[in-house]
Structure formats: C-alpha cells, structure tokens
Amino acid sequence: MNGLDLIKNRRSVRNYRPEPVAKDLLEKIVDAGRLAATAINIQPWEFIVIIDPARKKELADLTEYGKFIKNAGACIAVVAKDTKYYLEDGAAATENILLAATELGLGSCWVAGDKKPYADKVLSFLGVSEGYKLVSLVAVGYSEGELPNPAKRPLSEVLHWERFYAPVAQPDRAPAF
Numbered sequence: 135m136n137g138l139d140l141i142k143n144r145r146s147v148r149n150y151r152p153e154p155v156a157k158d159l160l161e162k163i164v165d166a167g168r169l170a171a172t173a174i175n176i177q178p179w180e181f182i183v184i185i186d187p188a189r190k191k192e193l194a195d196l197t198e199y200g201k202f203i204k205n206a207g208a209c210i211a212v213v214a215k216d217t218k219y220y221l222e223d224g225a226a227a228t229e230n231i232l233l234a235a236t237e238l239g240l241g242s243c244w245v246a247g248d249k250k251p252y253a254d255k256v257l258s259f260l261g262v263s264e265g266y267k268l269v270s271l272v273a274v275g276y277s278e279g280e281l282p283n284p285a286k287r288p289l290s291e292v293l294h295w296e297r298f299y300a301p302v303a304q305p306d307r308a309p310a311f
C-alpha cells in the first residue's frame with residue numbers, strides 16, 4: 135500500500151481473532167516505531183512487547199478502555215525517558231507502529247497511557263525503570279469482523295489557508311498560488 139492509502143485505511147481495531155502474531159512481524163512493527171521523527175534526534179523510546187496470554191490479560195485489566203488487549207495477539211507498550219519532548223516523540227513512534235501494523239495486514243489500536251491514573255501501575259508491571267513515562271499501549275492482532283468506520287471531520291472544515299477562520303467564513307476554494 136502506498137503511504138497515503140495506508141493512512142486512509144488505518145482504523146482502530148478492538149475485535150481480534152485469537153491468533154498469535156509472528157515475532158518477525160512484531161519486530162518489523164517496532165522497527166517502524168524506532169524510525170519515527172524525534173526532537174533533536176533524542177529517540178527517548180523503548181518498546182516492550184507482551185505476548186504471553188496471562189500477562190496480556192493482566193495488563194489489559196489495568197487499563198480503563200483497553201480490556202480488548204487480552205484478545206489481541208500482542209501488545210506493544212511505548213515508554214519514553216522523561217525528556218522535554220517525550221510525549222511528542224512517543225506519539226510519533228506510536229503512529230508509526232499503527233501504520234506498520236496496517237501495512238502488514240494487522241489490526242491495531244492505540245490505548246491511552248500518558249496521563250492515565252493506571253500509567254504508573256503499568257510501568258511497574260512491565261518492570262520499567264524510574265524516569266520513564268508510559269506513552270501508549272498498542273494492541274496488535276488479526277482483526278475479527280468489519281473494520282469500524284468512525285466519522286472524520288472533512289478536509290474543508292479543518293483546512294485553513296493563511297489564517298484561522300470559523301467554518302462559516304471559509305472560502306469555497308483554496309487560493310490560487
């Protein structure tokens with residue numbers, strides 16, 4: 135798939151077939167994560183892959199809206215050293231992971247980590263050292279059933295040329311440069 139199609143076709147998947155995901159696929163996905171853009175190339179991230187069913191369930195149970203993690207073949211925890219741009223860096227890595235999973239025919243879903251009350255419990259469950267933050271937990275596995283089709287705000291509503299304007303004041307076409 136080309137990059138733009140990949141972006142268009144990626145969806146958050148919460149229903150999974152109970153099938154493991156091969157380690158080489160998980161390695162490719164993490165490899166995409168580590169290649170993300172990162173402020174001043176610090177690369178503060180570490181990626182912890184959880185595939186053991188009992189550990190996946192325990193992890194899923196720690197989350198609020200990520201109970202489906204237990205049904206996915208794997209969960210990738212994105213953690214980052216507590217640097218100035220850890221959240222932006224970790225989010226960029228997480229998006230790369232979602233896109234790589236899509237490219238490899240796998241479903242995935244970003245489950246919130248940073249700011250969640252369970253973040254410290256997850257870090258401790260994963261044995262992460264002091265000084266790291268939990269950015270995200272990404273469920274990865276083979277999708278079951280139809281992909282969701284969440285509403286997306288149209289380009290015409292979110293794109294502003296030159297300056298911000300309220301939707302009513304939007305020109306009906308882009309300026310000609």
Ligand SMILES: Cc1cc2nc3c(=O)[nH]c(=O)nc-3n(C[C@H](O)[C@H](O)[C@H](O)COP(=O)(O)O)c2cc1C
Pocket residue numbers: 144145146147148199200243244245246247282284
């Ligand atoms: C920071 C962040 C946290 C999210 N946390 C959760 C979560 O805890 N549980 C969940 O089911 N989905 C979570 N999502 C996925 C969003 O619900 C999803 O991206 C959104 O509904 C749009 O759907 P799409 O990803 O298919 O485009 C999260 C997404 C982001 C970016």
